[in-house]
Amino acid sequence: MSGFDDGSGLDFGASDPDFGPGDQGPPPLTLEERAGILDDLAELEVFRTLLEPTGVKGIVVDCPDCDEEHHVDWALMAANLRQLLDEGQTGRHEPPFDPDPDDYVSWDYASGYADGVAALAENEEPTGRHGTGRHARDD
Numbered sequence: 856m857s858g859f860d861d862g863s864g865l866d867f868g869a870s871d872p873d874f875g876p877g878d879q880g881p882p883p884l885t886l887e888e889r890a891g892i893l894d895d896l897a898e899l900e901v902f903r904t905l906l907e908p909t910g911v912k913g914i915v916v917d918c919p920d921c922d923e924e925h926h927v928d929w930a931l932m933a934a935n936l937r938q939l940l941d942e943g944q945t946g947r948h949e950p951p952f953d954p955d956p957d958d959y960v961s962w963d964y965a966s967g968y969a970d971g972v973a974a975l976a977e978n979e980e981p982t983g984r985h986g987t988g989r990h991a992r993d994d
Contacts, residue, residue, distance in 0.1 A: 881943040892940045896933065902965035903929040905972055915959040926954035 884892070902914070913928035927935070935945045960968075 884940070884943050889940060892936055896936050896940075898966065898969070899929070899933055899936065901969050903933075905969055906960065906965060910958065911960055911965075912954075912958040914965065915956065915961055924956070926956065926959040 899914075907929060913926060914932050915924050915926050917923075918925050938945045
């Protein structure tokens with residue numbers, strides 16, 4: 856397939872030039888591919904939950920068809936993933952008009968941000984023990 860690469864290893868291609876009008880379309884997705892897309896949908900929702908309140912509008916993806924970056928908002932990215940899951944490919948979509956690149960992050964950035972938030976939350980999780988910290992007067 857040809858199309859967008861979100862960094863997840865899945866191809867968000869539009870129409871595949873290898874399939875003509877009489878062809879059946881892309882081959883069915885494997886169980887591993889379906890699982891990967893479901894994982895991506897879950898990750899995307901986490902990314903959106905964490906990043907949208909900070910002003911991030913979506914994901915930037917590299918398009919191998921035109922060698923340009925495309926700025927895809929959260930809802931369109933989710934729709935692309937659902938369509939890929941349902942149909943095995945995505946259709947072409949119009950990019951936002953004159954997007955501000957600062958409003959979009961890469962999949963890798965979003966993933967790293969989510970990992971950082973999770974690590975911080977894990978470190979701040981109460982252990983139920985009191986007085987485990989050291990104070991200067993304890994020395």
